[in-house]
Amino acid sequence: MPTDMKADPGTPAPATSDPGTPDPGTADPGTAEVERRILAFVRDELVTSGTTVGREDDLLSDLLDSVAALRLGTFAAEEFDIEIRPADFVVENFRTAVALADFVLRARRR
Amino acid sequence: MTLLSRLVDEAAMRRPEAPAVRCDGETLSYGELARRSHGLARVLLGAGLEPRDRVAVLLGKGLDVPVAFHGALASGGALVPIDPGSPVDQIVRILRATGARHLVTEPGRRDAVRETLxxxxxxxxxVGLEEADDLPLRPIPWSSVSEQATDRPPETGTIDLDPAYILHTSGSTGTPKLILHTHRSALAFADWAADEYSLRPDDRLSNHSSHHTCFATFDFYAAARAGAATVVPTPATLKMPASLAALLERERVTVWYSVPTALVHLSLRGGLEDGDLSSLRWVLFAGETFPAKHLARLRRQLPAARFSHVYGSTEVNVCTRYHLPEGVEPAEPLPIGTACSTSATLVVGDDLEPLPDGETGELLVRGSTVMAGYWGDPAANRRALVRRPTAGGFDDLYFRTGDRVRRLDDGNLAFVTRADLQVKVRGHRVELEGVERALRSLDPIEEAAAIALPDGEGSSVIHAVVVTDDPAASPRKILDDLAGLLPTYAVPAEVVILPSLPRTPTGKVDRTALRFRLLPEETHHAH
Structure with missing residues (x-):
């Protein structure tokens, strides 16, 4: 793996590794559905067709450029009816589909 | 000091413990950078490197990049940094065109290297891969570099007129241009930059652009000249404005250099009002027009920083600069300023003879930061590097920038247009940058690009592409608004709203890609 694929130790790990958050595999169907729609948008709109993208795949290091990352934010805001503030555009919220789904659900509650 | 490769050695002698590069929470000190780069130089020499051999470097962002750069220089070779985002056939083109015999890479690129070889x-x-049977040669692992690390650089007999590095352009048009700088021209730029921006050992320069671009020569070599640190954000951080702003604050970055786009994103979505970026004392930008409304907002967000509009190209490094006057709204468009102490400029007509001040002509540049030439392309060198007789039977050698400029009354140069961005529409001369400026002055528009497509009748028709997230914006409304700002012939025939503009690796609008996207379908398959 190239060095730029390493997780950034300066930032908190994605929330799924946080024991306080339920495992998305067994959580309410909302989480799985949010992840599914995020991944569908990434595959259909943001990456070269045919690229495989998994729910734990690092979206930011290689797959998306900065503009695609912003489009993903715009999509999430509209699709899930949430407000995304400038301070939300951080690596830990967008690193993977799992992380973004977790952020979306948190943003819906605030 | 006469060699670029000595920058790190001298910084290491003065303050071996001082940080040279920081990336992803890790630090490489000047002492360690010098030792490791000497180790790489010895590995390369042991592998048969001859003076001036090209050493290609294919690495993602990280602490190995400066080791590879300075190691290639210290070996007496010429560094060829390759865009890490290149597809294999582009890598092959660059290796072949430069005649490189040595490649420094990393384990994550094994598949690409195998295909390339x-x-x-x-x-x-x-250098940089573990031994295995899948390659036609026996690679040398990075561990050998550590084993051979030493304080003393190898003796190579390199002089300041020898090649230091060959940079390549993006090559979206096919063959990339290969631009050769000597130790002397590269060092002249590092010296100038360190002096102009009063770089000090406690400065921290950010590295926004990819390390294969001319922007990075400032981030890495000017920093080394001053013994300052370079802070390299990870690719993920670069894509998230709030993470990037947090990194700049955490690392107390003092000097930033990039294309305007990166700063626009930071200004719009970095949450700068809530942070403390007061350590940032210089913001340099180049390569494109900085839309006035975004620049004004950014200056309000960063009241402690001075702003410098620098002008140049990979061929000349930086040749003019304009430091924005403090507390005053600058003129629009921003001047490119006056010549650096390393450069002399001339504004000439089509006959290459100087024009009176105030007239628009092509900018010629001579100076110590100008490239030696295009690698392996004598015809391009004859077009781009022209001689003009001077006193004593000597000639001055000028680089033709291809940019059209005008001297303003206050002595500053104003950029008018790229020669190839000036088009004729129904007999009228139109500057595409002027169209883009008018588009960007409209409130909802974040980014804009105008391109000219042939109308099939010997003239051009202007198309515009804009980026906006205002749901109320429509092409019709934009065209109506433009009608009050531009003469009728300069108003685009069509405006397309896109989610983003295609960009080259440095972040400039990729006009070739745009043109391709806007051409009617059938034209794509015409050949």
Missing amino acids: ASCPEISSV
Whole structure:
């Protein structure tokens, strides 16, 4: 793996590794559905067709450029009816589909 | 000091413990950078490197990049940094065109290197991969570099007129241009930059652009000249404005250099009002127009920083600069300023003779930061590097920038247009940048690009592409608004709203890609 694929130790790990958050595999169907729609948008709109993208795949290091990352934010805001503030555009919220789904659900509650 | 490779050695002698590069929470000190780069130089020499051999470097962002750069220089070779985002056939083109025999890379790129080597039998040594049977040669692992690390650089007999590095352009048009700088021209730029921006050992320069671009020569070599640190954000951080702003604050970055786009994103979505970026004392930008409304907002968000509009190209480094006057709204468009102490400029007509002040003509530049020439392309050198007789029977050598400029009354130069961005529409001369400026002055528009497409009748028709997230914006409304700002012939025939503009690796609008996207379908398949 190239060095730029390493997780950034300066930032908190994605929330799924946080024991306080339920495992998305067994959580309410909302989480799985949010992840599914995020991944569908990434595959259909943001990456070269045919690229495989998994729910734990690092979206930011290689797959998306900065503009695609912003489009993903715009999509999430509209699709899930949430407000995304400038301070939300951080690596830990967008690193993977799992992380973004977790952020979306948190943003819906605030 | 006369060699670029000595920058790190001298910084290491003065303050071996001082940080040279920081990336992803890790630090490489000047002492360690010097030792490791000497280790790489010895590995390359042991692998048969001859003076002036090209050493290609294919690495993602990280602490190995400065080791590879300075190691290639210290070996007496010429560094060829390759865009890490290149597809294999682009890598092959660059290796072949430069005649590189050595490649420095990393384990994560093994598949690309294997494919590359199949087309490049000239490559005789690969550093950075573990031994295995899948390659046509026996690679040398990075651990050998550590084993050979030493304080003393190898004796190479390199002089300041020898090649230091060959940079390549993006090559979206096919063959990339290969631009050769000597130790002397590269060092002249590092010296100028360190002096102009009063760089000090406690400065921290950010590295926004990819390390294969001319922007990075400022981030890495000017920093080394001053013994300052370079802070390299990870690719993920670069894509998230709030993470980037947090990194700049955490690392107390003092000097930033990039294209305006990166700063626009930071200004719009970095949450700068809530942070403390007061350590940032210089913001340099180049390569494109900085839309006035975004620049004004950014200056309000960063009241402690001075702003510098620098002008140049990979061929000349930086040749003019304009430091924005403090507390005053600058003129629009921003001047490119006056010549650096390393450069002399001339504004000439089509006959290459100087024009009176105030007239628009092509900008010629001579100076110590100008490239030696395009690698392996004598015809391009004859077009781009022209001689003009001077006193004593000597000639001055000027680089033709291809940019059209005008001297303003206050002595500053104003950029008018790229020669190739000036088009004729129904007999009228139109500057595409002027159209873009008018588009960007409209409130909802974040970014804009105008391109000219042939109308099939010998003239051009202007198309515009804009980026906006205002749901109320429509092409019709934009065209109506433009009608009050531009003469009728300069109003685009069509405006398309896109989610983003295609960009080259440095972040400039990729006009070739745009043109391709806007051409009617059938034209794509015309050949």
